Amino acid sequence: MNDKLLKQIRKNIDYIDKKIIHLLNERMENALKASKVKETIEDKSREKQILAKISRKEGNLVDQEFILELYKSLFNESRTLQEKGLKLIGFQGAHGAYSEMAAKNWNKKLVSIPCDTFAEVFEGVKTGLYDYGILPVENTLGGVVGTVNELLMNDDELKIVGAIEQPIEHCLLYPEAEKFRDIRKVYSHSQAISQCKNFLERNNLEPVKYYDTAGAAKLVAEEKPEATGAIASSLAAELYDLEIVKQNIENVSKNRTRFFILSKTAQSKEGDKCTIIFSTAHKAGTLFNVLSIFADAKINLTRIESMPSGTGNYSFFLDFIGSIKDEKIQKILQEVQDNTENYRIMGCYKERSNQ
Amino acid sequence: MDLKLASRKNKKKTIVDVDGIKIGEELVVIGGPCAVESEEQTMKAARAVKAGGGKILRGGAFKPRTSPYSFQGLGLKGLRILEKAKQETGLPIISEVMDSRDVTWVAEYVDILQIGARNMQNFSLLKEIGKTKKPTMLKRGMYSTLKEWLNCAEYILSEGNPNVILCERGIRTFESYTRNTLDLSMIPSVKEVTHLPIIIDPSHGTGKLSLIEPMAKAAVAAGADGLMVEVHPDPKNAKSDQQQQMTPDQFKKFMKNVNALDNFING
Known part of the structure; x- marks a missing residue:
């Protein structure tokens, strides 16, 4: 029983870690975007502002000193990245x-x-x-x-x-490939849906339009709507921890x-x-x-x-x-x-x- | 027999075209493991089938087992492994579908759907398969008469799928030396009554390695349209059918002898 519980808790931790990495990546992306529109890279007043905001949080389990240290290294990393002059x-x-x-x-x-x-x-x-x-x-x-x-x-x-x-190689993605029988709806971009029309019809799947293929994969992975899969790339499957039910599901194999x-x-x-x-x-x-x-x-x-x-x-x-x-x-x-x-x-x- | 569509009277011989392989026209040998156990095992078996001159790769992903505690197959993962084996060897794939909910999904992966002996009279499965146009191999149930068997083919045909292949795999008799009694009289009987091609499975039909080649030769002599045999890179450690799977070397020799007889008879 305890083993099972521990396994579940560890699964949650793995999920949170993945989310932290995703969010850190997103933060760095925004820092890079900011560097394109601000005058100088280092902005002490902005750093102060951020620290003030995050230290006001109450009832937090995480020690203030720890957060401070964490953010100092985050600011450092952010500055180094911005100084590289990367092209976006x-x-x-x-x-x-x-x-x-x-x-x-x-x-x-x-x-x-x-x-x-x-x-x-x-x-x-x-x-x-x-x-x-x-x-x-x-x-x-x-x-x-x-x-x-x-x-x-x-x-x-x-x-x-x-x-x-x-x-373009479309894949049908689902959190657990072996449970493919449950899939009823499929989210994806309208272009991808029209490119996979035959497959969807053959397998009696209801297409739902979404702004993007990878965005659909992200939605399916994070919110796990019932009986819902996504059409996206194999790269999206890897990024969002989804399993591939079927690869190359487009109507014609020469899809570019x-x-x-x-x-x-x-x-x-x-x-x-x-x-x-x-x-x-x-x-x-x-x-x-x-x-x-x-x-x-x-x-x-x-x-x-x-x-x-x-x-x-x-x-x-x-x-x-x-x-x-x-x-x-x-x-x-x-x-x-x-x-x-x-x-x-x-x-x-x-x-x-x-x- | 009340056969509207399967009857020989109504139609010329059916040729089922699978990626250019014409079942019903030339002797087609289907080979491969009983079950897909791993990628390595399936790839090795596929290469052996290709090297020996087999035309189609078999491999079970969904396995009907007598005991619920026996290996049930790899499911979707197994289908993906078969797809990979096809990509490498170019051999079309045949695999069993057991559940009518799975028909369209299995059809996405395989070139021929197989209906196992135990599911021969699963009418909802037959109807679902009839709605697809996929070539389908219908195995004879182990307690079924020719009439019952052909009526099942009629179910698939009447739903609009003309690509039906019959497969004799042995029936239950009082004989216990062999796993089943391979009923080769079905080859000429099927040809008298229907236009559908018939394939013989001497692996399940006898359950004994030593009997596979003699019975395969007898099947060729009797006019079978094809043979289906089990090939495994390491039969002793197979997860099922250890007694009747051929090694790659055995398959090579088997093919040489069967082809020699086929050339002698059919030129």
């Missing part, structure tokens, strides 16, 4: 999201910071909170990520400095998402791909004329996307292979600009595919 990249979702995996694959030295919405990532880069932002633009199964294209269309400040394709990496300053290194945006006059054949400029020059277009912009008007995104440092490309772009409205180069960058 904002991504939408919770830790373990596919966007974070793509960010790590693009540049593993960057510190990835979770954001709730795409707009938050966007604004974060604009205000200088993040050096970079990573956003999904299209998926082989789910199609275009409309909200992201809308943000890109309505902005004239940020530059695309990179693009990366990330393979393309991400753009945004920054306030354009890429200085030579790129191999460009993205431009423009709108055309409401006349017959105007888009055709623009496309024929590329066709005549034998330039390979890799993406063309239209977005409604105001009543009856359309904006077009165009990706093509080439570098803006190339004179031939410059000449063509001049021609495109002369034939379109609201023309803008969004970036010239290196496209990377991650196998």
Whole structure:
């Protein structure tokens, strides 16, 4: 009996430890964010303020001296981290999201910071909170990520400095895989849900939309709603201590998402791909004329996307292979600009595919 | 026999296509351990099956055991191990499903669903499997007549799943020298009455290692569409069916002899 009790208590302690580490990590992330907007790293008055706040807690089992010591070392660690001048990249979702995996694959030295919405990532880069932002633009199964294209269309400040394709492998996660029979509901991002539609239908599972795949995994792990699983990455399973019931549950096995990496300053290194945006006059054949400029020059277009912009008007995104440092490309772009409205180069960058 | 869909009168011979392996057209040998016990054991068995020329990997994850205290199988973990073995060897997977609640889940992992002899007349299970299009191997119950057996196949067919494979695995008689009496007369009988392919399981059919190869050869001679045998890297220490699992070497020799006979008969 005592053995069983001790086991349960130790399980609780393990859980609390994990939470402490998660929270410490979150605190450090916020310290790094703060360092991007404050003048100097060391701020004694702020430290005093924090200490005053935490020492006011009454009925606490933890000794004041101990807390003081703990926080002193915490402040130290925080300062050291801030002094490193680390570069931050904002991504939408919770830790373990596919966007974070793509960010790590693009540049593993960057510190990835979770954001709730795409707009938050966007604004974060604009205000200088993040050096970079990573956003999904299209998926082989789910199609275009409309909200992201809308943000890109309505902005004239940020530059695309990179693009990366990330393979997406959805997994059904549950606290205890062997109890798979109990699962009735599945939380996930709407894109993931549509990509796994067949699997969900075959197994009679009810999808529930959530803001993020990894966020759904976090919710299932922490709140353990009854009979509820999540669709997320295997990385999310690892991060949130969930078990994988089934791997690769997407409708088509070739599931990839393309991400753009945004920054306030354009890429200085030579790129191999460009993205431009423009709108055309409401006349017959105007888009055709623009496309024929590329066709005549034998330039390979890799993406063309239209977005409604105001009543009856359309904006077009165009990706093509080439570098803006190339004179031939410059000449063509001049021609495109002369034939379109609201023309803008969004970036010239290196496209990377991650196998 | 009142068979609307299984009857030979209505249809040409059924060929069940599993990842390009055509059951009903060529002699297909299914091999693998009785139960998935560990990743290492299953991988070793899978490699042995592949090396010997077996076409499909068997392995039980959910085990129907006579005693509730016997090893019940690894469950989902076992299915995951089988999936890994498939990734490495390319061999499609057959595994038993016992519970109608598990049908769609097991179907996510395996290429052929197996209905064990003890579940042959589990009608809710048969109906649930009928709703999927998964190839399904229906084992003959140990006390069942041909008519009862085929009526069970009819259950699966009538729910819309045409991919049914029959499997003779021996029946109970008064003979106790062998574990069951392997009823090879079922091969020509099944072919007279239905269009469904039939596979013979001499491992369960005899329960004796020494009898497996002779009975397998007899099955090939009688026109069986395939064989299912148990292969284990270390049969002596297996968690079930210690007496009837072949070692990798034994399986290799077995395959050589069976293939020689098959070539002689079928060219």
